[in-house]
Amino acid sequence: MFPEVGINKGEVLRFYERIAPRLLPHLRDRPMTVERFPEGLTGTEAPHFWQKNIPAYYRAWIPRATLPSEDGQLVTYALVNDTATLLYLVNQNTLTFHPWLSRIQHLDQPDFVIFDLDPGAATFADAVVVTCAPWAEAERNALVSASAEASELFGDDALEEYAREHGPNRKKTT
Numbered sequence: 308m309f310p311e312v313g314i315n316k317g318e319v320l321r322f323y324e325r326i327a328p329r330l331l332p333h334l335r336d337r338p339m340t341v342e343r344f345p346e347g348l349t350g351t352e353a354p355h356f357w358q359k360n361i362p363a364y365y366r367a368w369i370p371r372a373t374l375p376s377e378d379g380q381l382v383t384y385a386l387v388n389d390t391a392t393l394l395y396l397v398n399q400n401t402l403t404f405h406p407w408l409s410r411i412q413h414l415d416q417p418d419f420v421i422f423d424l425d426p427g428a429a430t431f432a433d434a435v436v437v438t439c440a441p442w443a444e445a446e447r448n449a450l451v452s453a454s455a456e457a458s459e460l461f462g463d464d465a466l467e468e469y470a471r472e473h474g475p476n477r478k479k480t481t
Contacts, residue, residue: 309347309348310347310349311349316347316398316400319397319402320394320397320398323393323394323397324390324393324394327390327393327394330393331387331388331389331390331393333406334387334388334393334404334406335386335387335388335410336386336388336410336411336412337386337387337406337407337408337409337410337411338359338372338374338384338385338386338406338407338411339384339385339386339387339396339404339405339406339407340357340358340359340384340404340405340406341357341358341385341396341401341403341404341405342355342356342357342358342401342402342403342405343355343356343357343358343399343400343401343402344400344402345400346400347400348402357405358401359382359384360382360383360384361383361384361385365385365395366395368391368392369385369386369392369395370385370386370388370392371383371384371385371386372384372386372411374414386411387404387406408420408421
């Protein structure tokens, strides 16, 4: 999967198997868009594609959700509800999983939000120090005071802030 650094598909599969107990609660029951790398990750120009509609040849035991797209076409998404499904998709050279912000039981009620702070033309380090980090700290404080859990993740070129409502004191919307 990563020939430039000598990491093979078996090692990637073992990694995802090891993190599955912590990853699956965040993926469970969410329609999934995946990013697949058919030839592995071979530098910045690695061929890849985004996949929403899962192929008919995927195993029948993989949970699915068929939903209308914005233009009315039906799309069949994989639901990554268990380790077997996670590893099946990784074996199909999936490296990134992009779940919906809501679960299939309540598609119109997202239970977390992502703030994606892209640095634009600035270097990533400059953007984090000058722009993103102070904004993320203020955002985190606001979320915590609103009874939401926040965590920061660094993407390839962005600081992403994830917030999840939790606990009995969360603010309800009507």
